[in-house]
Amino acid sequence: MRIDSEQLPRQLKRGLAPLYVVYGEELLLALEAADRIRAAAAAAGHEERKVLIAEAGFDWNEALAAGANLSLFASKRLLDLRIPSGKPGKEGAEALAQLARSLPEDTIVLIGLPELDRQALASAWFEALERAGVAVHAAAVARERLPQWIGQRLAAQDQHASEETLHFVAQRVEGNLMAAHQEVMKLALLFPPGELQFEDVKNAVLDVARFDVFELGPAILRGERAHFVRMLDGLRAEGVAPPLVLWAIAEEARVMARIKRLVARGAPLPHAMREARVWGPRQQWMPKALERLDQASLLEALAAAAEVDRIIKGLSEGDAWDALLRLGLALMPEANDGIGGRISA
Numbered sequence: 113m114r115i116d117s118e119q120l121p122r123q124l125k126r127g128l129a130p131l132y133v134v135y136g137e138e139l140l141l142a143l144e145a146a147d148r149i150r151a152a153a154a155a156a157g158h159e160e161r162k163v164l165i166a167e168a169g170f171d172w173n174e175a176l177a178a179g180a181n182l183s184l185f186a187s188k189r190l191l192d193l194r195i196p197s198g199k200p201g202k203e204g205a206e207a208l209a210q211l212a213r214s215l216p217e218d219t220i221v222l223i224g225l226p227e228l229d230r231q232a233l234a235s236a237w238f239e240a241l242e243r244a245g246v247a248v249h250a251a252a253v254a255r256e257r258l259p260q261w262i263g264q265r266l267a268a269q270d271q272h273a274s275e276e277t278l279h280f281v282a283q284r285v286e287g288n289l290m291a292a293h294q295e296v297m298k299l300a301l302l303f304p305p306g307e308l309q310f311e312d313v314k315n316a317v318l319d320v321a322r323f324d325v326f327e328l329g330p331a332i333l334r335g336e337r338a339h340f341v342r343m344l345d346g347l348r349a350e351g352v353a354p355p356l357v358l359w360a361i362a363e364e365a366r367v368m369a370r371i372k373r374l375v376a377r378g379a380p381l382p383h384a385m386r387e388a389r390v391w392g393p394r395q396q397w398m399p400k401a402l403e404r405l406d407q408a409s410l411l412e413a414l415a416a417a418a419e420v421d422r423i424i425k426g427l428s429e430g431d432a433w434d435a436l437l438r439l440g441l442a443l444m445p446e447a448n449d450g451i452g453g454r455i456s457a
Contacts, residue, residue, distance in 0.1 A: 114247040117141045123246060124152045130215045131245025133238070135198070135225035140289045142250035146224055149248075153190045153220045160189040166200060172207035187218060194224040198232060205237040212237075212244035221245070253289055255327075258282040265296045270305035277310045280317070283342075287322035295320070323347050328360040328440065333397035335404065335444045344437055354424045354432045361440050362417035368402055368443075369410040376407070404445055413442055 115123060117136070123129075134145045150161070162178050164170075178191050200208055208223075215221060223241065232238055241247065253261050259278035262285075266272055273281075285292035295317050299308060302316055323346040331340045347357060367388050374384035381399065390398050405413075420435040422428040 113245070114242055114249060117145045117248055117250045120145050120148055120248050124148060128152055128156055128220060129245045130219075131212065131221040131223070131241065133223045133225065133241045133245065133247045134250060135228050135247070136250030136252075137227035138250045138252045138289055140250075140293055141253075142224070145248045145250055146222060149220075149222050150190060150192070153222075156188070156220075158188040158190045158218075158220050161192055162189060163192045164194070166193065166195045166204060167197075170204070172200075172204050176207055176211060189219050191216075191219055191221045192224070193221065196226065198226045198228055200237065205235065208237040209240040212240040215244060255282075255286060258286065258292070262292060262296060265293070266299070266308070269296070269300040271299060271303065271308055272306070273308040273313065274310065277308060277313050280310065281313060284317050284319045284321055287324055287327075288320050291318075291320040291322075321346055322350070325352055325356050325360050328357065329364045330394065330397065332361065332364050332440060332443050333394060333401040335401065337441060337444050340440050340444065341437065344433070344440065348433050354436065355421075357436055358417060358420050358424065358439075361436060361443070362414065364401075365410050365413040365417060365443060368398075368405060369407065369414065371398070371402060372407045372410060401443075405443065409442070409445070413439060416442065 113129075117134075117138075132149050134142050134149070136142050164175055164178060166172070166175070175191075175193055195204070211221065228238070238247075259275070259282045262281050263272065263278050281292070281295065285295055299313065299316060303312060323343045325347055328340065328343060328347075331343060344357070367390065370388045371381070371384045371390070374387055375381055379387070381402075382395075385395055385398055416435075416439050419428060420432065420439055423430045423435050424432045
């Protein structure tokens with residue numbers, strides 16, 4: 113069974129499963145999920161805990177034997193197996209599948225993994241673990257859900273705030289959930305239960321947002337010009353290499369230009385998007401992005417991207433970050449936030 117980390121408390125109330133796999137891209141949620149499982153196991157009498165870390169050279173026979181070898185001082189135990197790389201290798205994969213087939217009695221098995229790719233999620237060893245117990249996905253909190261997430265965390269400490277305040281905090285901690293958690297806890301220390309005032313929160317919350325260069329593309333497709341500008345400023349402040357930023361922006365122009373060509377040749381839009389390898393939420397955003405731009409504009413953007421590349425390499429004059437800003441905004445010509453501009457020649 114596979115659940116989201118937010119569903120874990122309800123699952124634990126129904127009773128402990130013999131095996132849990134906690135994995136995902138959001139470290140804070142993974143840590144909290146593992147802590148909840150350990151606490152539930154301890155409350156159920158699994159007082160002894162055996163921690164194993166499967167690093168290079170790890171003896172997988174130790175993991176198979178650990179659950180079966182109860183000490184003289186406890187009748188129940190928790191086997192806490194951590195695989196930091198998320199790649200157990202051939203021997204480890206076989207051991208994990210065997211462990212799933214023959215779970216030890218009176219033992220709760222907790223396996224911790226990092227974010228897993230599609231291949232790992234479809235592997236025989238992961239599917240065997242999932243069938244034998246509960247796979248808990250610690251998924252990243254989407255930007256649009258972050259204010260709600262912060263509101264829920266505040267409610268847990270008997271505090272609440274207006275939508276304006278929640279969006280303000282979300283903007284300051286975007287991309288850094290651990291910092292969001294810390295800021296929420298800080299508000300509990302600074303202010304009493306009840307309604308939080310915007311000015312108080314504004315003065316208390318730091319700007320600790322972190323931005324992912326790979327989120328530039330989705331922002332462009334959604335036409336979020338103001339958010340794109342803030343992300344670009346953040347990436348520049350964090351010292352992200354301009355060539356990587358250029359690739360993220362230019363890739364959207366290349367994909368849109370390819371889709372335009374395929375459609376012009378008679379391909380239905382869904383087929384053209386599949387051919388251009390547009391998957392997931394991008395399928396929802398792409399049609400409107402295509403409506404904003406004609407093929408000539410996309411070719412102009414690609415030519416401008418080549419010029420930005422020359423600026424980055426020192427072959428042309430200009431500020432690379434200013435050029436990246438103009439390039440990104442040119443791919444979002446329709447906006448109601450008052451930010452304008454075209455690609456300069």
